[in-house]
Every structure is written in C-alpha cells, then in structure tokens.
Amino acid sequence: MKGGTRTKVDRPRVRIEQTFDAPRDQVFDAWVQRDLLEQWFAPDGCTLHIARLDVRTGGGYHWCIKNPSFGACWTIGSYLEVVRPERLVFTAVIADADGIPRTPASQGHDPAWPQETSVCVTFTERAGRTIVTLEQDVSPRLAQRTGAYPSWLQMLDQLRRQLGRVTR
Numbered sequence: 001m002k003g004g005t006r007t008k009v010d011r012p013r014v015r016i017e018q019t020f021d022a023p024r025d026q027v028f029d030a031w032v033q034r035d036l037l038e039q040w041f042a043p044d045g046c047t048l049h050i051a052r053l054d055v056r057t058g059g060g061y062h063w064c065i066k067n068p069s070f071g072a073c074w075t076i077g078s079y080l081e082v083v084r085p086e087r088l089v090f091t092a093v094i095a096d097a098d099g100i101p102r103t104p105a106s107q108g109h110d111p112a113w114p115q116e117t118s119v120c121v122t123f124t125e126r127a128g129r130t131i132v133t134l135e136q137d138v139s140p141r142l143a144q145r146t147g148a149y150p151s152w153l154q155m156l157d158q159l160r161r162q163l164g165r166v167t168r
Contacts, residue, residue: 011137012137012138012139012140012141013135013136013137013138013140014134014135014136014138014139014140014143014148014149014152015133015134015135015140016133016134016135016149016152016153016156017131017132017133017134018131018132018156018160019129019130019131019132020129020130020131020132020159020160020163021128021129021163021164022129022130022163023125023128023130024085024086024123024124024125024130025084025085026130026163027085027123027130027132027159027163028084028085028086028088028123029085030159030162030163031088031121032055032082032084032088034050034053036162037050037053038050039158039162040155040158040159040161040162041065041155041158041159042065042066042155042158043065043067043147043150043151043154043155044154044158045067045068045069046065046066046067046068047065047066048063048064048065048066049063049064049066050062050063051063051064051099052099054079055079055082055088056079056082057079057080057081057082058078058079059078059079059082060076060077060078060079061075061076061077061079061090062074062075062076062095062099063075064097070108071108072097073107073109074094074095074096074097074099074107075092075093075094075095076093076095076099076101077090077091077092077093078090078091080118085123086122086123086124087120087121087122087123088119088120088121089118089119089120089121090118090119091116091117091118091119092116092117092118092119092136093115093116094107094109094113094115094116095107101115101116102115103115109146110142110145110146112142112146113138113142113146113148114137114138117136117137117138118136118137119134119135119136120134120135120136121133121134121135132156134152134156136148136152
C-alpha cells in the first residue's frame with residue numbers, strides 16, 4: 001500500500017493499492033451491485049444506505065454512510081467512467097439527505113475537505129488475483145487527519161472479508 005503520490009499536474013492524491021484473492025469480475029461487481037456494495041462500503045461500525053444507484057457512465061448515486069458516533073454522511077456523485085471490469089471513475093460530493101450539494105462544514109465535516117473529489121478505481125487481474133488501485137484527489141495529509149484514509153482501508157478490509165464469504 002502506498003499513502004500518496006502526485007499527479008502530472010502536481011495535485012496531491014491519496015493512493016491505495018491492495019490485492020484480493022478473487023477474480024477481477026467478482027471484485028468489480030462488489031463495487032457496482034447494490035446488494036454487494038451495501039455489505040462492505042462503510043467503515044467499521046458504520047452502515048451504508050443507498051437512496052439511488054445508477055452505475056453507468058453518466059449515471060450517479062446518492063448514499064449515506066451512517067456512523068453511530070458522528071451521524072449521517074450523505075454523498076452524491078456521478079459516474080464519469082464505467083469500464084467493466086477494468087475501471088470506475090466517480091465524483092463524491094458532500095450533500096444532504098435530499099441530495100443537495102452542501103459545504104463540508106455545514107454537514108459536520110472538516111472545513112478544509114473539498115466539497116467535491118473524484119475517485120478512480122482500477123482492477124488489474126494477475127494469476128487469478130485482483131489488484132485494486134484506488135486514487136482520490138485529496139491531500140494524503142488531509143485524508144489522514146479527517147479519517148478518510150483509514151476509512152478506505154477499513155472498507156477495503158471489509159470488501160476482502162465479503163469476497164471471502166462469496167467465494168467459499
């Protein structure tokens with residue numbers, strides 16, 4: 001795993017790379033199928049509620065990660081790229097329960113967090129295993145401070161456990 005790199009335009013990005021003992025199609029499906037996504041796409045102790053999910057290029061989502069300690073974190077976004085089973089690119093915009101974009105501070109987030117970020121997830125198959133590379137255009141330091149980086153790690157660990165249940 002890597003903590004952060006810079007892109008061609010010198011923008012800081014969180015970068016996480018992990019390997020899963022599952023075929024690429026199966027790992028990709030866990031990111032795009034509602035019933036599978038709801039099983040793992042929330043940090044430890046939290047749950048995901050999906051209000052809307054339309055996974056296709058030009059489609060979008062509206063979901064909420066419910067945290068018993070901090071409350072509801074609503075997000076909306078658009079799928080910029082969906083290339084099965086190779087790549088997903090989507091935006092993540094802080095929103096409210098009605099799907100209206102809001103400032104991070106108004107929703108209880110760190111005011112330094114950007115209102116919109118983009119996430120790129122690539123899936124590379126090697127010898128029956130899948131390498132997932134996740135990049136989000138936010139400063140690794142900010143992602144660590146706000147808990148976003150450790151949340152991604154927890155979610156990917158939950159994905160690994162969920163895939164283990166599916167394959168056995």
